[in-house]
């Protein structure tokens with residue numbers, strides 16, 4: 001009895017639900033990966049994410065191949081065609097895979113289920129709770145996080161599982177294409193700080209163990225580096241959601257007398273991840289249009305229309321130091337702190353009136369952890385057009401966000417080095433320095449660092465008016 005386990009975004013053996021389940025029922029199991037031509041043609045991809053995926057996949061293959069009679073069989077092509085071929089080649093009895101919830105995956109997986117002439121068995125793996133598992137008391141999916149999360153915590157959380165013994169028959173595997181072959185090159189000045197292997201994920205968990213206790217107090221301060229940075233590992237499944245959840249539970253159990261609110265707050269973030277996955281599953285159209293339909297009529301400025309502002313924004317040259325620091329951290333490392341993701345997105349919306357779809361595409365190309373559900377959720381939250389979103393009239397002030405969350409300007413100085421010597425009292429509003437003060441710290445505003453490209457107070461007012469106009473029309 002031979003099973004194919006079609007691996008997609010769970011790039012590990014341990015606690016890979018489809019693999020675990022196949023190993024319980026089949027002696028011969030083929031972990032199988034298709035480098036999907038369709039996906040590479042369609043998706044907005046960029047170096048950071050593709051590099052992480054590539055190295056995680058490579059590492060997974062090396063790890064499995066390092067064990068006697070195991071391997072990850074890789075093929076390049078169209079998933080249905082490649083699955084049909086391998087099923088015929090080894091006379092497989094079934095195909096197993098973990099479920100995914102994005103519109104692209106749903107369409108692909110439906111075709112696979114219809115197209116294959118062997119049973120296809122699918123499993124929940126990448127989330128704790130999926131689809132319609134958590135519903136309101138009237139039986140509808142949740143649009144509001146707080147109530148969802150209460151139920152999420154009450155639900156049973158399955159423990160991670162090991163695979164049983166299995167053997168991989170001798171089957172030819174393609175080489176994993178190189179990044180160059182796939183058309184991706186490391187951008188100039190890009191700092192690669194990630195270890196996309198399984199060990200890399202475990203190291204992240206270990207490093208975070210000291211920080212998790214104060215996560216609730218520290219997580220919003222970008223300069224503190226106090227979050228787990230597990231997002232790309234969770235995205236590509238080098239570690240499972242159950243492993244990280246239970247690691248946190250173990251810490252609580254080992255220290256029963258300590259204040260565990262930091263751990264609870266961190267686990268709430270895992271619930272946010274599930275929340276947005278179920279939003280995308282239940283309202284797949286929200287990937288293309290505002291969750292709050294009334295805002296569909298808003299006319300945003302496309303990146304072509306807003307050419308100069310767009311350029312200043314993506315290059316971190318808006319004259320708003322906190323915003324610029326966030327955008328430069330992203331450009332340089334492929335990652336941005338959550339507080340900054342909210343601040344820059346709010347700025348793109350309320351201050352620059354940029355089209356959220358252009359921003360989505362840009363983030364997709366630049367985030368190492370680009371994940372459609374959380375990204376759409378986060379963008380539509382900041383644009384006040386999503387589920388459980390920031391109200392349209394509560395507009396982040398990009399100066400005071402910096403003053404609150406980077407009070408000494410440490411984060412700004414790290415990512416905007418031309419402001420390195422600006423004294424604390426001017427670091428958030430360097431354009432307010434007079435000529436002498438500028439000379440003193442070696443930065444000429446308008447030359448070395450830009451003046452603010454827009455007037456925040458004015459833009460805030462206009463944004464609120466525009467939202468209200470659309471609301472009044474309804």
Ligand SMILES: Cc1cc2nc3c(=O)[nH]c(=O)nc-3n(C[C@H](O)[C@H](O)[C@H](O)COP(=O)(O)OP(=O)(O)OC[C@H]3O[C@@H](n4cnc5c(N)ncnc54)[C@H](O)[C@@H]3O)c2cc1C
Nearest residue numbers: 227228229230231269273338341369370371374375378379
């Ligand atoms: C505009 C915007 C875009 C975003 N795009 C993405 C994205 O593409 N991919 C992504 O994984 N997250 C995204 N997020 C959510 C969040 O910013 C990141 O998950 C987080 O910053 C990752 O860092 P971390 O692993 O250190 O998180 P931690 O603070 O350590 O949190 C642990 C894990 O919980 C999950 N998580 C944390 N915050 C959120 C959240 N607000 N929504 C959903 N899940 C969350 C992530 O899986 C994260 O790894 C976005 C947020 C915003 C506001």
